[in-house]
Amino acid sequence: MGSRLSLRGLALGYLTVLLVFPLGMVGYRTFEHGLNAAWNAATTPDAVHAFWLTLLMVAVAVPLNTIFGVGAALLIARREFRGKALFNAAVDIPFAVSPVVVGLALILAYGQPGWFGKDLAGAGIQVIFNPLGMIIASIFISLPFVVRETVPVLREIGTEQEQAAATLGARSWQTFWRITLPAIRWGVAYGVILTTARVLGEFGAVSVVSGKLVGKTETLPLHVQTAFEDFNLAGAYSAAFVLALMAFVAVLSMQLLKGRETA
Amino acid sequence: MSIIVEGVSKAFGDFQALDDVSLEVPDGSLTALLGPSGSGKSTLLRVIAGLEEPDSGAVLISGEDATRLPVRRRGVGFVFQHYAAFKHMTVRDNVAFGLKVRRRQRAEIRARVDELLALVHLEGFADRYPAQLSGGQRQRMALARALAVEPRVLLLDEPFGALDANVRAELRAWLRRLHDEVHVTTIFVTHDQEEAMDVAEQVVVLNHARVEQIGSPREVYEHPQSEFVMRFVGPVTEIGDGLVRPHDIDLRLDPDDGGLEAMIERVVHLGFEVRVELTLASDRRLWAQLTRARATELELEPGQIVWVRPDRSPSSAADGEGSAARPGVGIAGELGD
């Protein structure tokens, strides 16, 4: 029993030093000068703008990646086609690529010096240093989550229920809405939460693509950095606290979903 | 509705699941597809349902070519081996599914579902979820769901495979009665010969992707057309190179009536039957199945010498034209020893 206790102590100790203490510190730093000071720091015009821009990115990127993710998962789990292995591997690329590299790749494709930069500029579309590019970057970065959470669930539920629906006269869209989607909903929801968390917090790719124009292309994570580098610690910590809070909500929802999945 | 399968073949990669299979299922009949696992029986059922497309051959449902018809338009009710219950729906919604996707009126759906739940004795369970049902109840729900759309044909894949022995026996009798009531053409898949004999009017024996024999349970049992069928549909024991059913063997205490000399190794009392294990003079082993009365009459003991004689001519097993195994053929040679 002694060894079991010391293992537990070691594991919990590692978690405390790495996770719990630092998080507590952010909370402490945010509120060390009182609630009012924290509120004021969190509601400067720049911070508020950054907050809404972040939410806008979530509002666009998450639904798109959800639709793509479920579609891609259905392709991977239910269809056979040429190049499927390649497609399957390609979906994972964003996991393997540094966010900074993603940002650079987008600049080289759609930016001023890039392949399509001139054509896009001619059409009056500015991708880089613009929220559009940041949204594209977010979509790129968070692409695999819904796919990766949905494919195993699809595999696990198998095809029998779908076949049963077909024998009962359901068309494929009826089968999808009435049978497949309800069966995979918790898996999809889990992927959606991970996607949301990632888009909310994405820093590297967005940072490179945004050009860091305060009050224009600054998201909340970027605001944390600029505030910190301007020695506006109160601003940095309060923005970080807001983000941490959202992460907490995400983790809590993940736990709730896990409970449902096993129920 | 009658079903005709004509020369259907189906391969999965290198594996030949069906090889030129033909059969006919008369309207309103109850047919069993019987065979060991991997014999192609489930694939055949799925081809009939439209869940698999055959590589070649045709499926005719009441005279119409249904080979390229999508599943949902074939009018088949399919009961899956593991029920394929819609887990997120109540029993009522499961049964109503086929009617809902056909956009029937609510009142009509409700009435029909109630009627079906009564038919399968699940009246009190309408608002439960599949997870709250026992295996047998889930099976009956799946059956009601399949019947709800008034299928022309009812297809059941190993319908009792996942159930306890006693529930299985009960459901068998129930399916039989249900068929008498509803009278829809029914095909079910099973690997259990007793189940096939018990329930079906017609048995199709499959082996290695081919049909071995089609006939009534009695025909298949009494006149197997191949060694495989002989072995698969009932117990067998070998006399010489021939196969005999052990209950067709009689033991005599004196050699006058002919037969082969054998020594009793073991006498096992299994309730109403008695199983006698014997060794022939040629060191071959065989066994005989006797009634308790007969065994008592003979007062059999291990070590005793008896004379073994097939009661029925073992050649009956080889009724089929020139089957490779030729059961019963070797007996004359053995007698001459």
Added chain:
Amino acid sequence: MLLPLAALVARGFGGGLDAFWRAVTAPDAKSALFFTIGASVVVVLVNAVFGTLVAWVLVRDQFRGKAAVNAIIDLPFALPTIVAGLTLLALYGPRGPLGIDVAYTRIAVLLALAFVTLPFVVRAVQPVLMEVDRDMEDAAASLGARSSTVFRRIVLPNLMPAILAGGGLALARCLGEFGSVVLISGNIPNKTEVSSVFISKQIEGDNLTGAAAVSVALLLLSLVMLLAVGAIQARRARRGK
């Protein structure tokens, strides 16, 4: 998705193989790349050990608050990386309450990487550990094995594929990590600067070609990692686990 990456690779090799090689092996670039790889390997090894340990405690141990501990494991996945960096800086930086100041040192980079990749091994090992057949361990114990031997000879071999898979993902993540490192490392060239920070500086300095070259090198490294993970999983699938 593939289009931007193609543009990147084209730019990276735009000046020919020589130019690519020169850009990647320029002193700053090279030292950043070596430090990134070295730090990543160290962190993944540490997290492989501690991640397995944490997974073990979460699966086999019973204590109050276990559910909460299990939940916070996912926090680094959900927490924005910049917040992670700030968080660590708040505690282990100047003005930190513990009096430990590692800011702008290589230790800080290790700390940041360990933080963001903590969940990978834990979450890979946990489900496998749950399914490990306890009878196997009991059998080994009944044959006279000590608990440490049981772990080493019975449990660990069963967990190894999961540890490798989680470790591979963590390594890929480490190689590209940016947000959590950028504040706490101080980004001192030849010392605490990792490749992703180096790339970002090149972009800001408008040296896109140099940035692309190092990016391609980084990309190749991570891809190799992911392919290795894929191969491990495929092998495990073949063994029917």
